[in-house]
Amino acid sequence: MNDRILIVEDNKALAKLLAKKLQGALNITIDIAYTLQEAKLFTAKYKYFLSLLDINLPDAPNGEVVDYMLEKSVPVIVLSANIDKEFRQKILKKDIIDYVNKGGMNDVHYIIQTIERMQKNRKHKVLVVDDSMLVRKQVSSMLRNLFFEVVSVAHGEEALAMLDIHPNISLVLTDYNMPVMNGLELTYEIRKRYTKSDICILALSSNQDEEINALFLKQGANDYIKKPFSKEEFSVRINNSVEALENIQEVTNHANRDFLTGLYNRRYFYEAMAEYLEELEDSVEQFVIAMIDIDHFKKINDKYGHDVGDKVIVALSEILRTSTNHKDIVARFGGEEFCLVLKNINRYSAPEILERILQEVSNHVCKPNKKESIKFTISIGASMYDDTQSIEETISQADMMLYQAKNSGRNQLSFA
Numbered sequence: 001m002n003d004r005i006l007i008v009e010d011n012k013a014l015a016k017l018l019a020k021k022l023q024g025a026l027n028i029t030i031d032i033a034y035t036l037q038e039a040k041l042f043t044a045k046y047k048y049f050l051s052l053l054d055i056n057l058p059d060a061p062n063g064e065v066v067d068y069m070l071e072k073s074v075p076v077i078v079l080s081a082n083i084d085k086e087f088r089q090k091i092l093k094k095d096i097i098d099y100v101n102k103g104g105m106n107d108v109h110y111i112i113q114t115i116e117r118m119q120k121n122r123k124h125k126v127l128v129v130d131d132s133m134l135v136r137k138q139v140s141s142m143l144r145n146l147f148f149e150v151v152s153v154a155h156g157e158e159a160l161a162m163l164d165i166h167p168n169i170s171l172v173l174t175d176y177n178m179p180v181m182n183g184l185e186l187t188y189e190i191r192k193r194y195t196k197s198d199i200c201i202l203a204l205s206s207n208q209d210e211e212i213n214a215l216f217l218k219q220g221a222n223d224y225i226k227k228p229f230s231k232e233e234f235s236v237r238i239n240n241s242v243e244a245l246e247n248i249q250e251v252t253n254h255a256n257r258d259f260l261t262g263l264y265n266r267r268y269f270y271e272a273m274a275e276y277l278e279e280l281e282d283s284v285e286q287f288v289i290a291m292i293d294i295d296h297f298k299k300i301n302d303k304y305g306h307d308v309g310d311k312v313i314v315a316l317s318e319i320l321r322t323s324t325n326h327k328d329i330v331a332r333f334g335g336e337e338f339c340l341v342l343k344n345i346n347r348y349s350a351p352e353i354l355e356r357i358l359q360e361v362s363n364h365v366c367k368p369n370k371k372e373s374i375k376f377t378i379s380i381g382a383s384m385y386d387d388t389q390s391i392e393e394t395i396s397q398a399d400m401m402l403y404q405a406k407n408s409g410r411n412q413l414s415f416a
Helices: 012-025 036-045 064-071 085-092 105-121 133-144 156-165 183-193 210-219 231-256 266-279 297-304 306-322 349-363 391-407
Strands: 003-008 028-033 050-054 076-080 098-101 125-129 149-153 169-175 200-205 223-226 287-294 329-334 337-343 378-384 413-415
Touching: 003 012, 003 036, 012 028, 012 105, 028 036, 036 064, 050 064, 050 105, 064 076, 076 085, 085 098, 098 105, 105 231, 125 133, 125 156, 133 149, 133 169, 133 231, 149 156, 156 169, 156 183, 169 183, 169 231, 183 200, 183 210, 200 210, 200 231, 210 223, 223 231, 231 266, 266 329, 266 337, 266 391, 287 297, 287 306, 287 349, 287 391, 297 306, 306 329, 306 337, 306 349, 337 349, 349 378, 349 413, 378 391, 391 413
Parallel strands: 003 028, 003 050, 050 076, 076 098, 125 149, 125 169, 169 200, 200 223, 378 413
Antiparallel strands: 287 337, 287 378, 329 337
């Protein structure tokens, strides 16, 4: 279901223009009210993602519509031609998202960008670390008003525990002066575990010593915000930091992922396996490497075309992804060749999983279009890792098993 936005603006031409621009740029439904009374009727009928409000309406000349929307828990962006600084600050003290001047197209573009940012923020979880309950509540409220999911704790040790519980945290906001573990120590510990492409860290510091702020950056913080800060500065710095994190992750994702299937590529596979072997140095954990190949793939391409062949590859990638544990590694090495690492598994359990994958593939019907239905099979060669071998040698052993599976009639597993 699309997000829904309510525009409350008595200038009908401006309201319609704004609605047209928003609908053209965003996947949203727009309703327009020209008075507070009409706005009340809309809010009684629909639930809104947010509202864009003029604060001087015929039946509400003193900004009453803002208070009404906030009472109804509808997030608010104020639209106003009033540029008086004191009036602006008075409105910003209310629990609104932003205060935007009614100007030219630049202001419309800014509104569109703000709404897009709010939609993306819903995917992010933020951890607030501050020993002051009052500050935690204030900061958490401001973050929720930007559509973030928020978790808050009182000191660094609690924060590290929370990161273990919530591995999907994108952003950490930490105070400097805290008991048990201060903000600098926390930043250092987080950076031992997570890179800047994993988690963004912002320091909230009332310390006037510039050296402390510099130390935060040296320890791995992305930025710092000096207390006290304005709502606008806070919002801009937070949104900019999250956007930068998204950009880093997108670039990293493109570098590590196969463009067609979204699985890991060969380059990332070897990087991930090197890290995994380091983790296993003092462990008895076992793992299996399996090489997988689509049987008679050239015939599929020759008969149906390469576009259909690509859809068969994507179908197999989805089966491999859904048939394995999230800690396992599934990579496309190229063409119709895949490599699968089953972690923390023994010699008896691995064949059961691989045989189940074989069966699921052989039962699957790929429908690349309305006219065609394609069934295909795979061959699998697998080898148990031996710490006297290298990863390359284990892969070569799995490749030999794959060759044996194909020579033995295909659609089968050969396990060493």
